[in-house]
Amino acid sequence: MWAPRLNSTIKSKFKMKKQLRLLAFCLFSFGLFGHAQTTKIVFATGGAFLATGNQVTVHLYDTQSGSIDTLDQVLGDFTNGIIRDGQYAFAHIGRSAFNPDPVGEETIYKYDLISHTRVDSIVGIPGAFKFAVWEDYFIVGKGFGGSGSQLEIYDKNDLSAGPIFEDSAIAQPVGGLIVVGGKLYVGFTENGQGNIARYDLSASPVFDGIFPLNAAAAGLGDMLSDGQYIYGFAEYYDPVTFDLISAGVVKFDLTSHDFQTQPTSLANTPLGIKAGVLYGNFGSDGNDLDTETLLPVGTVTLPPYAAGKLDTAQNVFYLLETDFASFGQLSAVDFSGDVLFTLDTDISGTAIDLVTNHCPEFTQTDLFLFMYFGDQLTEPLSPYVTDVDGDALSFSITMPPMYLISEIDSSNNLLLTDIGNSSGFDDLEITVTDIWGCSDVVAVSIELGIIGTTTSNFWEEKEVSVFPNPTPGTLSVQLPEFKNEAAQIEVFNINQQRVLHFDQHIHEKLNLEVQNIPPGHYQILIRGEKHAAFGRFVKI
Known part of the structure; x- marks a missing residue:
């Protein structure tokens, strides 16, 4: 499945004086498979209820990997509630008045679910029963x-x-x-x-x-x-x-x-x-x-449970079952009543909440960038990523290219500097990761090649809109800065092959017939006596 192509937001300006021009085509290919979802379950179990020295354990279970981590273990008999808020969870730990052990009191603990640490607490809050954030x-x-x-x-x-x-x-x-x-x-x-x-x-x-x-x-x-x-x-x-x-x-x-x-x-x-x-x-x-x-x-038919939660995105019930004496179990049951998994636990499980995390995904199917030798491009990455949970995202680059210097700045912009002096190929990967460690990767293929030279004096090249885009055959380009100006028009495909080349006087607008070129992605370069422009279009 492919997402609709988005327009690039790059606004690159280049100045040249009788120098060899290198044109770099960057094609971002993104595979979309639907938003993957990971589910973690934070829950508590209680051990031998009312026993001297009894402890309540707070767990974090990853349904994807099957791993279970202990967040905490403290003196207590029961848990009246667990509330998850972003990367944190608030868990109540109660001590029964009938327990013969005088040690321990009702407490609310706050846990960081990423670092698996206790970060705050309310100590001594008798009767704490219901909670909200x-x-x-x-x-x-x-x-x-x-x-x-x-x-x-x-x-x-x-x-x-x-x-x-x-x-x-x-x-x-x-x-x-x-x-x-x-x-x-x-x-x-x-x-x-x-x-x-x-x-x-x-x-x-x-x-x-x-x-x-x-x-x-x-x-x-x-x-x-x-x-x-x-x-x-x-x-x-x-x-x-x-x-x-x-x-x-x-x-x-x-x-x-x-x-x-x-x-x-x-x-x-x-x-x-x-x-x-x-x-x-x-x-x-x-x-x-x-x-x-x-x-x-x-x-729907469900087994008896002491606590539970419905994941409305996946249509799955996560249930804690216990007899408060000798049996404890965490299970997942779908809307058909089928049991997806069970996990044996300690007894007295009465509090549960979910961390339902949708992995971030690249949504751009392709993105053309081109640059000249010695110049730089800045491309924001955030517009090409969706994350329905609104988590903070981080980006990283692996496989640094041979002909480009690449980095990602603190604002999540991809920075490219062309340092090559000959044709060649560069490949890199960009990874986006959310706070839960869930990631998506895009492979970027960059091709550099010599496509021509220019003898123009200093002039500035700007990106212009081409419409209709995509087009079956006729294009129109608005060029208000061109005033009856002689210009050279060139059209290149993604393999850097020039498929059209002609000269024409332009006055504020260029009409171009492209019905005879094959379907695909193209760039048009327009170089006049005083001005220059480029654009992108898709032939269908």
């Missing part, structure tokens, strides 16, 4: 066992400095939270009724009111959103016996603030939304609901 904010909602404010917001770049915002408008444990369009929505239950509190994050965080729901929304917890609605998972338990009283899904309109509820036998651990289907664990009601009606649609 938005711009520079790291948001913590506290559940049962929390002290102080139920909602705290930190600078994600400096967690250890303490909260920059605390709010007491919510007096009950937080069940879930989500940020949509710069607004933070927090779900909680009070007096047997579900509620949603809203905060405006567009400037400094500001409390923006509470929207009461009803008893069917009691136990409102994790939330998903499609930008128009919030879908909340609600499970309400008896505070004394912990028996399940009710379960269901809440659909909250972000514009009108209207809501509807639909009971289910369970409603926990949401996985994602795609194409009008809400994926999660709804007990006997299955693993998927229609977002319009909130009724089961029965499109």
Whole structure:
């Protein structure tokens, strides 16, 4: 598959005086295979729950290579959540109040997923339960066992400095939270009724009111959103016996603030939304609901899981399964229910997030450059690369050419200097790499050859537009600087062979018939008494 050809942005100026002219043709050939995607999974496992000295381990698993790295291992019993933000992940490590070991306390750690190092932390945050990241904010909602404010917001770049915002408008444990369009929505239950509190994050965080729901929304917890609605998972338990009283899904309109509820036998651990289907664990009601009606649609069958995430690009569910006693497993299941892989893990895996990275790709199919002996060209590389993730990209050159000096500057420009004095061939490769180490390579073939001489005095050569381009036979070139000027016109193919050559007086415009030359890529050189120009075109 080939991408459409882009116009070169080179604006090269050359001055010559009775010197041999060397013309360098550079043809960039790019093979497009669709955006390759790599997926890494950051997840936590817990070991022997409530055991003295028990530790929680945070892992990073590469689904492509099959390698698994340990990011950290700390005292703890469980993990309430992992949130991935760019190259970083925030992981909560909890210590049960029933653990006989007095050592260890609830902590949130920040990890660099590239260097595999711990870079920051919030130490001693009891009850931390639900988490979100938005711009520079790291948001913590506290559940049962929390002290102080139920909602705290930190600078994600400096967690250890303490909260920059605390709010007491919510007096009950937080069940879930989500940020949509710069607004933070927090779900909680009070007096047997579900509620949603809203905060405006567009400037400094500001409390923006509470929207009461009803008893069917009691136990409102994790939330998903499609930008128009919030879908909340609600499970309400008896505070004394912990028996399940009710379960269901809440659909909250972000514009009108209207809501509807639909009971289910369970409603926990949401996985994602795609194409009008809400994926999660709804007990006997299955693993998927229609977002319009909130009724089961029965499109996918999944094994029981404790935590999971839907990769909407690849249509794959990544699931953590555990019995919290002797069994733990990470698995990938597609929309057909086929198991793509399984990985045995420690038990108590209850937190997971994904690093879905699309590899950068060169998208330019060909690019003609030409230059004269002793001159330089500067070509920006970024316009020829796409990276849908918006990662920082780096470029490098291998196989330096014989007749050219080549380098890439700090602005990702390709710099070429022609130092050859005879015809020849040069080859080099340019590699683009993202922050995750995923790369794409383009091979560049450069041919240098003598195509003629000139006896003109100093003049400046500029690139001009040729149209229509591509053309089946007739070309037009606008040359406003040529005023009834005698000129020499030459057309060369990519093999540096001159296929057309004639003289003509030009007044502001040149019309050229090329219907008799073979299809291909060409350059046209126009040299007048006082001016010179060049252009590129494709004959079809």
